[in-house]
Amino acid sequence: MPSRKFADGEVVRGRWPGSSLYYEVEILSHDSTSQLYTVKYKDGTELELKENDIKPLTSFRQRKGGSTSSSPSRRRGSRSRSRSRSPGRPPKSARRSASASHQANIKEARREVEVKLTPLILKPFGNSISRYNGESEHTERNDVPHKNTQEKFNLSQESSYISTQYSLRPRREEVKLKEIDSKEEKFIAKELAVRTFEVTPIRAKDLEFGGVPGVFLIMFGLPVFLFLLLLICKQKDPSLLNFPPPLPALYELWETRVFGVYLLWFLIQVLFYLLPIGKVVEGTPLIDGRRLKYRLNGFYAFILTSAVIGASLFQGVEFHYVYSHFLQFALGATVFCVVLSVYLYMRSLKAPQNDLSPASSGNAVYDFFIGRELNPRIGTFDLKYFCELRPGLIGWVVINLVMLLAEMKIQDRAIPSLAMILVNSFQLLYVVDALWNEEALLTTMDIIHDGFGFMLAFGDLVWVPFIYSFQAFYLVSHPNEVSWPMASLIIVLKLCGYVIFRGANSQKNAFRKNPSDPKLAHLKTIHTSTGKNLLVSGWWGFVRHPNYLGDLIMALAWSLPCGFNHILPYFYVIYFTMLLVHREARDEYHCKKKYGVAWEKYCQRVPYRIFPYIY
Numbered sequence: 001m002p003s004r005k006f007a008d009g010e011v012v013r014g015r016w017p018g019s020s021l022y023y024e025v026e027i028l029s030h031d032s033t034s035q036l037y038t039v040k041y042k043d044g045t046e047l048e049l050k051e052n053d054i055k056p057l058t059s060f061r062q063r064k065g066g067s068t069s070s071s072p073s074r075r076r077g078s079r080s081r082s083r084s085r086s087p088g089r090p091p092k093s094a095r096r097s098a099s100a101s102h103q104a105n106i107k108e109a110r111r112e113v114e115v116k117l118t119p120l121i122l123k124p125f126g127n128s129i130s131r132y133n134g135e136s137e138h139t140e141r142n143d144v145p146h147k148n149t150q151e152k153f154n155l156s157q158e159s160s161y162i163s164t165q166y167s168l169r170p171r172r173e174e175v176k177l178k179e180i181d182s183k184e185e186k187f188i189a190k191e192l193a194v195r196t197f198e199v200t201p202i203r204a205k206d207l208e209f210g211g212v213p214g215v216f217l218i219m220f221g222l223p224v225f226l227f228l229l230l231l232i233c234k235q236k237d238p239s240l241l242n243f244p245p246p247l248p249a250l251y252e253l254w255e256t257r258v259f260g261v262y263l264l265w266f267l268i269q270v271l272f273y274l275l276p277i278g279k280v281v282e283g284t285p286l287i288d289g290r291r292l293k294y295r296l297n298g299f300y301a302f303i304l305t306s307a308v309i310g311a312s313l314f315q316g317v318e319f320h321y322v323y324s325h326f327l328q329f330a331l332g333a334t335v336f337c338v339v340l341s342v343y344l345y346m347r348s349l350k351a352p353q354n355d356l357s358p359a360s361s362g363n364a365v366y367d368f369f370i371g372r373e374l375n376p377r378i379g380t381f382d383l384k385y386f387c388e389l390r391p392g393l394i395g396w397v398v399i400n401l402v403m404l405l406a407e408m409k410i411q412d413r414a415i416p417s418l419a420m421i422l423v424n425s426f427q428l429l430y431v432v433d434a435l436w437n438e439e440a441l442l443t444t445m446d447i448i449h450d451g452f453g454f455m456l457a458f459g460d461l462v463w464v465p466f467i468y469s470f471q472a473f474y475l476v477s478h479p480n481e482v483s484w485p486m487a488s489l490i491i492v493l494k495l496c497g498y499v500i501f502r503g504a505n506s507q508k509n510a511f512r513k514n515p516s517d518p519k520l521a522h523l524k525t526i527h528t529s530t531g532k533n534l535l536v537s538g539w540w541g542f543v544r545h546p547n548y549l550g551d552l553i554m555a556l557a558w559s560l561p562c563g564f565n566h567i568l569p570y571f572y573v574i575y576f577t578m579l580l581v582h583r584e585a586r587d588e589y590h591c592k593k594k595y596g597v598a599w600e601k602y603c604q605r606v607p608y609r610i611f612p613y614i615y
């Protein structure tokens, strides 16, 4: 009996009949009489292939740098009849300007089988270079804003995957098709040179956060909600069942002096950020292969800020001013964030395509929210990176300190309450941890995928300092005595959460930095065709987002010291659960696109997303 080279269930690359392109397929069976393998493409198409038309995954050369291949939708519309086309071919709609006769020629030549398959393509994903593998054509996003530029790359780099294997169709026909492909590619290359700077809008169904209506609602709803929460919390009985207090008029909330203090705070942080101390590291590769440089001096900025705050306290600066004008500060920060967002959007209109975020869509409202430019910089000053960790995050710790002092003053205490000490120290640990592990920020979704727009500006500069300090704010006017046994339990919970959070984040960062790190040698991984593998044991084999689990456990530990009289201090836990569940879904979507079957395998091996045996 003749031997067979590939086993059932094996994932290999199968040549698409009539083309020189190979796609990832799974071997379903083998017929020993005809010597044909039945294979299944990712979109479900089943075909019979000869052994010569099948290659092991490993036999394909890796491309260098930020190279790409075409996206499936460029190959054909989901209902079009075509054989597999050459990469670099734009969608039909994009080619309508082409000469009709040229199109007709191409169409005529394509009288082949109807397919919906998943080509092996290399597609940049935000800052990181990843080979797209495994998304069926109908779900392919057109939202990579650099598509046109990528298409240019594709034309020259397709050869990486081209084999000289024979085709399953007659030789003459194949030659004809190849000629047409080559003609068409030349034509497209010309066309692309003209279209390089056009924006490629993503389809409405791909917009996140509920699309345009969703982001509109968030942009107007969140600031109002923030003020309502702060007002409710200031009430004697902060029950949600009480009628919400009316929002004060804007002129009552606006204080130029407060805004000046806010600007001063921001500028001090800018100054610390610019200090030439701390090591400089490179971020993940951008779409064009460039790597931006980042100076890691967040921890130093924190030490310097602490020194400034300590000196101000010593000088008798009245920190109670921040508590008594808390709403005014929140408004000042919101106004600043709106101005910043408008600036970011305006400057993004002049930004080159390569600098746009993969999340941007071409829709002005949506892009204003999600951020159009990925890494807006003024010289070497990275606005997003700076805002993510400095004014808001360090500001949060300062606000907590303000609340601690306010509690002592208002409740006439010689020392702060145990509840306030717990909340302050837990959150201090969280912020110091973030600054100490600053480099890890470079691989987060915020830096790699999302642009810098209203969402992150508001999140970083308003939401974090004024909502994340909510427990401390609550305790100022609603004291809660915590017993030592209770405090011990809460501390244990916080530490458990922290160990999971830090362990998971560090494990992944170490693995991404150096996959062959001997310290990680005991961990199992799943191979993906992108060159990056997935951890499938250790923290990442426990649930698919162990870091979110740890973060949520910590969030609960921050709220528990506030007692159980009101739900308000648990707002953070509720909001954070929603944020991370939504974020997990976004990440899952991106990972599926990046890793294809490998991700599906990972999901099978690690079935729970965040909460073991629950979700």
Ligand SMILES: NC(=O)C1=CN([C@@H]2O[C@H](COP(=O)(O)OP(=O)(O)OC[C@H]3O[C@@H](n4cnc5c(N)ncnc54)[C@H](OP(=O)(O)O)[C@@H]3O)[C@@H](O)[C@H]2O)C=CC1
Binding pocket: 128, 443, 444, 445, 446, 501, 505, 508, 511, 512, 532, 533, 534, 535, 536, 540, 544, 545, 547, 548, 551, 583, 587, 590, 591, 602
């Ligand atoms: N306090 C707050 O308000 C918030 C805190 N956070 C915290 O920020 C941190 C970063 O979160 P976020 O950016 O959302 O995402 P993650 O740090 O969880 O990163 C997700 C990425 O990790 C990689 N990955 C996923 N699974 C694996 C695996 N099995 N093996 C190796 N790599 C894998 C993938 O990227 P790739 O493969 O490309 O490397 C994926 O896109 C988290 O700890 C989160 O809790 C987040 C949001 C808000």
Ligand SMILES: CC(C)CCC[C@@H](C)[C@H]1CC=C2C3=C(CC[C@@]21C)[C@@]1(C)CC[C@H](O)C(C)(C)[C@@H]1CC3
Binding pocket: 218, 222, 388, 389, 393, 430, 433, 434, 441, 444, 446, 455, 456, 458, 459, 460, 463, 464
């Ligand atoms: C209000 C909006 C709709 C949503 C805003 C979300 C933001 C508040 C968060 C998005 C991702 C964040 C991260 C942190 C803080 C909150 C925001 C900005 C983070 C800096 C907190 C500290 C962590 O250690 C971290 C991993 C560095 C976090 C990165 C993501």
